[in-house]
Amino acid sequence: MPSPKASLRALFAALLASCTLAATGADYPDRPITIVVPQPPGGAADAVARPFGQLLSQRLGQAVVIDNRPGANGNIAAAYVARSQPADGYTIFFxxxxxxxxxxxxxxxxxFDPLKDFQPLTLTNQTPNVLIVGAQTPYRSVAEVIAAARARPGELNFGSAGNGNTMHLxxxxxxxxxxxxxxHVPYKGGPAALNDVIAGQIPMMFHNLSAVLAFQKAxxxxxxxxxxxxxxxxxxxxPTMAEAGAPGVVQIAWSGMLVRSGTPQPVVDRLVREMKxxxxxxxxxxxxxxxxxxxxVSTPAxxxxxxxxxxxxxxxxxEAGKVSID
Structure with missing residues (x-):
């Protein structure tokens, strides 16, 4: 039988080897990975995350699970990843x-702190916001919207997915x-506001191009x-907003993949390589x-x-718009 000292040395060596392996990420991944999406299933974010997760699973040889955690404009999901999950690359935040x-x-x-708690991996997609009006409205240009708003200050309504989102801003x-x-008329989600624009309940809104393209074609x-x-x-x-008479109105909705700060660099490098x-x-x-x-496609930097x-x-x-959450 080995002596107690020999057993302790063997145990220490095994622990050291295990820690070294984890630090280098040599065994990553050896179990399923989760992508946390801060919106409900079936939404625009889901339409990107699910096919992305399927392809990531193929490349990593492990299951990739989509975990939808909506609520508080994404804060619930972000805080869950930043504060409740280990920095090991097995939980990715969209x-x-x-x-x-x-x-x-x-x-x-x-x-959570967006600049300290997360390690960016890569941007994945973006879509600009656009100004849309219902087909039943008389407005056919930004100039006509501006003229109507100036003629009747405060009477022209615009919808959004809620206070403080990029549509509102x-x-x-x-x-x-x-x-x-x-x-401003805040709704509980972009689809509800868009439905009211289409139905003529409100005349206009600022929405993601990807969300309204099919309705424009129809x-x-x-x-x-x-x-x-x-x-x-x-x-x-x-035209762009600048071309249409509203210079300086630029709002592009982007998304990207991140992990917790402190994730081992080899794991970060592997994820970036496969995601790219x-x-x-x-x-x-x-x-x-x-x-x-x-x-x-971007670098982490x-x-x-x-x-x-x-x-x-x-x-x-x-700050300039004095925007606040109800």
Missing amino acids: GSVSTLAVNPHLYKSTG TGVQFEARTGTRLT GKVRILAVADTKRSPLVPDV AILQSPEFRKPQEEQGSEIL EFAARLKADYTTMGKVI
Whole structure:
């Protein structure tokens, strides 16, 4: 029988080997991975996360589970990943500009710090917000909307998915840049607001291009301008806000994959490498682009820089517009 000292040395060596293996990420992944999505199943985020997760599963050789955790504009899901899950790469957060760059300026406590608690991996997709009006409205240009808003200050309503989201903030920017005063009508989600635009209950809203493209093609809404610095190839005849008479109104809704800060670098490197391959593959890109998303591929540093820049910009927009959560 080995002596007690020999047994302890063997145990110590085994523990050391195990720690070294974990630190290098050599055995990653050896169990299922979870992608936490801060929206309910069936939404726009889900439409990206699920096919992405399927392809990531194929590349990593492990199951990838989608965990939908809606609530508090994404704060519940973000706090769950940032504070309740280990920094080991087995829990990935599908974050967005709303949750990471907007919410910290609206809530007294989100339960997480977007700049400290997360390690960005890569941006995945983006879509610009657009100004849409119902097909039954008389408005056929941004100039006509501005003229109507100036003629009747505060009487022209616009809908959004709720106070403080990027749809609402695009409206705030629009008011500031055009010298108009609109009335914001918050809904419990973008689909409900869009339905009322289509039904004629409200005349207009600012929404993601990917969410309204099919309705524009069906003649149910008109897209008057794109809140981007360039025109969208999906609607090349639609001007940018600047071209349409509202310079400075730029609001692009982006999403990306992140893990907890402190995740071992080899694990981060592996995830970035596999995710980059997915985002560059026609199998993933083509259906997403057909739905109105622009697919992005970035380095962790590029993602971190964009998050920090938008965090600062959104803070200024919210402060200037005196936006608050009910």
